[in-house]
Amino acid sequence: MRALFQFLNNVLGATAHNLKANRQVFLVSVATITVALSILGLFLLVFSNLKSMMSTWDRQVQLIVYLDDDVSEDQKSKLRALFEGHPEVEEVAFTSREEAWENFRHSFSGGADFIQDLDFNPLPGSFHMRFKSSPDRLDKIKDFAQVLNKQPGVESLEYGEKWVARFEKFMIFIQVFLLAVGGLLCLGLILIISNTIKLSYYSRQDEIELMRLIGATNRYIRTPFLLEGVCVGFFGAVASLALLKAMHYYIQLRFQESLDFLTRGVVIQFLPFSWSVSMVVVSMAVGLMGSYYSIHQFLESGDRQ
């Protein structure tokens, strides 16, 4: 226990020493990571906001089945059974002709008088169905519509907000795109960090050689470098989050109002907390991999050094 504490104490001291001695290279690579992660973070910011808007729009994806005016109760209950039996249907709501008329009049109250004066009900009864969220929801709705079209008692069908379903496909594309960009970026960052660590290693080569000759373990030699990589990742990620937060604040201040028509009242959110944490963790992991990659090469070269 004491030995472990001693080990940590020495290793942390060595890491701090490295960072100080190697300040310039360290800051440059932190800055590089900050910029790279900020770009990725901006994408993520847009993506996370689209996603949360999606979930509000999502409620509007529905299939509306208008019924014949002379539909029988029997036909109605058959249709309802059909809807409720469909595995993708999440919710079915029935609106009778009277309710439709009431709603209609209500939303136009104070409006044109001729509507209030109408003495017959022109509106059909309808079923509204919401479907479970899935990437090929639109296809499923279409398929189902084909079936329904031929059912007795059905007058016509309508998809609400077809584009939302299309947009969902687009979101999937964005997700794949982000994953690819993120993956490539991480790869690049690993190389950058491994290079940083390499420089740090070279700048202390004499010391390391001596440590080896005196009998320091490989782990003792390696750990400060690994921590250095982790630190680069950590500070880079934190700095990029700070930068993103500042940008987010600025965007909100400047553009929230003009974007309202797009966002339909949804406030532009910052990255969810879990995403921010993930960014930091991933960045630290990237730092670790980068430094491991370079330090591995040196220590593999055996004891000749």
Added chain:
Amino acid sequence: MIQLFNVFKSYGGVSPALDGVTLTIHKGDFVYLTGPSGAGKTTLLKILFRRERLDRGQVLVHGFNVGKLDDSRLYQLRRKIGVVFQDYKLLPRKTVFQNVAFAQEVIGVDRKTVKAHTWQALKEVGLTQKRNAYPPELSGGEQQRVAIARALVNRPSILLADEPTGNLDPAMAAEILALFEQANRNGVTVVLATHNQELLRAGRYPVITLNRGRVVES
């Protein structure tokens, strides 16, 4: 303590640096290693703490089979051996005190002990007043003494020194030798590679002479 049997080492040149060296050095011995330039003295020392790998033969040091020693256990061998390098290998940006302390820190000695032992080691070589100086500010003899303090501070069982009196005047050389003798009296096995005829002629210790990688007399 140290046993070599038919050790062969080549750097790829025309003739090997060590060519069938067989010798034994017992625990607590003090021996000189000598021979003309290029005879293989440094190479021999390097093989003992496996700074260099041997090509053929057997090397036993403090119970370690050096030729077959796994990399992951190399540090255990090296902790048994203190080395005074020909070029000292002091870290120029650390003070004298930090240089000696460093040797203990890197093998995980706790802070208090480091302080006490460093102080003790510097006292033994008579450098306590210079503890805050940096190596480039020291004379050759002083640097040599720092290197000795560092080599001894972890209480090794074997002390290897390569040309420790190389560029020192006779008085200083005698002082340095006294330090090695002191260590030897404390039970450390000492192997000292040198050209210094004065030391050799004093005749107090056995001499191993190498020539072109072979042991000439023992």
